[in-house]
Each structure stands twice: as C-alpha cells, then as structure tokens.
Amino acid sequence: MVPLQSNLENKTYNLYKMEEVLKPIGFVIGSNWEYDHGYFDIKLDDRSTYFFLRIPFEAIAGSLDSPGVTVRIQQPFLLGHQYEEGNDQDSRNGAIQGLVNQFQTPTDPDTEIPKTYIDIGKECIKEVEAALLTPRNESN
Template sequence: MNALKSEIEGRTVIYGNALKLFKHAGMDIGGGWEYDHGMFDTILYKRKETTIYLRVPFVVTKGDLDSSSAIIRFQTPFIIKHVMNIGLDEEESSTMTVTGLEQFSTPEDPGAHIEHKDEFAIDAHKKLDQIVEDATFSAV
C-alpha cells in the first residue's frame, strides 16, 4: 500500500454528490462499506492475477451511508496491489476459484510491493486532481 498526498484528504461532501462525482470519474464505492465508513476505488492496472487499485477511503461524519444525504470526510487516498490467490479453497466454490472468478479470494500477498509505483501514482493523482477540480467541497 502506498499513501498519496492529495487535496481531497480532509474535505467533506454530501455522500450523494460524491457518489455522482466519483462515478463520473470511473470510480465505484467498494463492496466492503459499512454505515460509518467506506471507500471509492478503481482499477489502475490489471494483468493476469495482479490488479493495482486506487482507493479513496472516507468516514461518515453525519448520518448513515445508506442515505444520499450523509456527510462524509475523505481520508488519505492510496494505491494497493492485489495478487489473486488462484488456488482451491475448500470453503469456496471450486468452479469459481479454478476459473479465477472468485472475487472474494484472499490475496496471496496483501502488502505486495508495487513495481512502477511512481507511474501508478501519476495516474492516480491525475484522477484525484480531476475529482477535486470537478467537485464543490464544503465544510458542511
């Protein structure tokens, strides 16, 4: 995981507005969200079992995340490498795992070193700068 300096960190926004803004930038809300926190993410690079993600975590400061009127504050964005574990898992569907379609498989190395991280950081910063430029953030 590599933290990124960005003007988005510490900014607050209405969740529904952020959702539209991030979707427009090609980012989605990650599946592991809770009522009090979550993250937007996108794939920067994918080849075979390796995927590099840009993730923008946030906390809910008012309301719950299931409401578009919730207020969120962004935390430090980061890039992370996920190397999918293609092996069989007795608790998962063997067909899904063998074909590589098991999206919830545990990564082989959660803290994997990111080669060419400076290049991915440049791409991530471009996307973050676009979001900040397009956004109307306020201290709600």
Template structure:
C-alpha cells in the same frame, strides 16, 4: 500500500453528490463499507494482480445509506492485490463455482507498486480534485 497526498483529505461532502461526481471516473463504493465508513475504489491496473486507488471516507452526519449523509475524506492511497495463481483460471466454470472461488485470499494483499500505477493514481486524484473543487 502507498499514500497519496491530496487536497481531498479532511474535506466534507454530501455522500450522494460525491458518488455522482466520482462515478464517471470509475470510482464506486467498495463492498467492504459499514454504516459509518467505507472506501471509494477505482481499479487502475491488472499487472500481476489488481491495482486500485482507494479513497477512504467516514460518515460525520448520519449513516451512509441514509439521505443527506455527509462524509469526511481520508488520505487516498494505492493498493495492489496479487491473487493466487490459477484461481481466476477456473472462474469460467459456471456460476456455482464462481460463487465459492470469488472469495479466495490474495497471495499478497499489499503487493509492491511500480511507477506507472503511482503516476496514474496521482493523475486520477488530480482529476477528481479538479471536479470536486471546480478548478
């Protein structure tokens, strides 16, 4: 995991408006959200696993699934998951097996990141900062 310095950190946004602004850039709310916190994830690579930009957020007014919820942004970071070799090779065997195989544990949940994903991550953060702050 590599933290990315950003003007987003500590800023407060309407959750619905934030989702609308980030979606065109490939960000979506990750499946591991709770009613009071979660992450916007954007897949930026697939070299020896999957690389993501993750933007954490915490509800400060209401619950995430409620209208009018406002969230405070945490420090964005890059994350690389290196999956077990061979697990994805069998995902095409049908929906029944895919339902079980999708939950395989990564071989390395915090795999090393190289310079291109770091550069791409910073570029993506700068893009969404310019949209959110209307630079």
C-alpha cells in the same frame, strides 16, 4: 499501500453528490463499507496484480445507509493485490463453494506498487480534485 497527498483530505461532501461526480470517471463505492466509513475505488490495472486507487471517507452526519449522509474524505492511497494465475484454487470445491466464496484469495494482499502506478494514481487524484474542488461541488 502507498499514501497519496491530496487537497481532498478533510473536505466534506454529501455522499450522493460525491457519487454523482466520481462514478462517471470510473469510481465505485467499495463493497467493504460499514455504517460509518467506506471507500471510493478505481481499478488502475487488473492483469495478474490488481492496482486500485482508494479514497476513504467517514460519515460525519448520518450513517452510510441513510439518505443525505455527509462524509469527510481521508487520505487517498494506492493498493495492490497479486493473484495466482490459472485456475482459481478457492473454487475447486465446485459451484456451491463458488457461490459462497466467489473471489480468489490474493497471493500477496499488499504487493509493492510500481512507480508507473504511483504516477497514474497521482494523475487520477488530480482529476478527482479538479472535479470535486469546484465551488459548485465543495461543501466546506
């Protein structure tokens, strides 16, 4: 994991409006959200190692499963997961196992992030800042 400095940290937004800005540039809300916090993720590469830029946020007014929730952005970071190439060993038990556990376990869940991806992540943060830090989109 590599933390990235950003002017977005501690800014607050309506989650729906934030989604409207970030989804068109490739971000998705990560599937591991809870009622009080979550992540916007963008995949930077997905060869044998997946590299993601992750923008964490926490609910400060409402809960994430409620309309109109306000969130505060926390420090963005880069994340890498290295996977085994070839057959997915976790699905060797057939279709039933594949339905229950559809994702391969990473061989290195916190792999080193090469400088190239750190630079890409920093550029991506600049793009997000340009999109969100406008008078039209800023909440605070």
